[in-house]
Amino acid sequence: MQQLFPIEIHSAEAMKDFGSSLAKQLRSGDILALIGDLGAGKTQLTQGIASALGRTDAVTSPTFALVNEYKDCAPELIHFDWYRMERPEELLAIGWEDYLERDAILVIEWPDRFPEMIPAGSHCIHIEHLESGRRLSYAQA
Numbered sequence: 001m002q003q004l005f006p007i008e009i010h011s012a013e014a015m016k017d018f019g020s021s022l023a024k025q026l027r028s029g030d031i032l033a034l035i036g037d038l039g040a041g042k043t044q045l046t047q048g049i050a051s052a053l054g055r056t057d058a059v060t061s062p063t064f065a066l067v068n069e070y071k072d073c074a075p076e077l078i079h080f081d082w083y084r085m086e087r088p089e090e091l092l093a094i095g096w097e098d099y100l101e102r103d104a105i106l107v108i109e110w111p112d113r114f115p116e117m118i119p120a121g122s123h124c125i126h127i128e129h130l131e132s133g134r135r136l137s138y139a140q141a
Contacts (some may be wrong), residue, residue, distance in 0.1 A: 010133035019048020030074040033111035036127030076104035
């Protein structure tokens with residue numbers, strides 16, 4: 001996966017396309033932590049991943065739901081948004097530890113709220129605003 005980075009993206013459509021390419025590198029059990037400011041493109045990237053995994057319906061940020069499960073993806077895609085959470089205990093209350101055991105790909109928006117909850121070996125993508133688009137870089141937790 002690291003060979004895909006760094007990359008500059010200049011449109012919302014290109015962000016989705018990159019998500020589709022990224023999906024080919026992901027496997028069941030992978031955790032993808034998306035780090036970036038509001039409007040960085042985290043949800044658009046997730047939309048591209050979901051589309052490549054077979055999702056035909058809408059993919060939205062689970063800001064209020066906290067988690068969306070896309071069982072029509074292969075493998076299953078579970079999409080988290082930790083933006084509104086205030087304490088790690090809230091993650092435990094929604095079953096975070098159980099989700100970690102699922103045979104699925106987990107995508108997390110705002111993982112930097114609780115970095116201690118991200119398992120070692122997770123894939124981290126940092127999205128930074130540029131004047132002409134976004135720069136994505138990769139690290140492993």
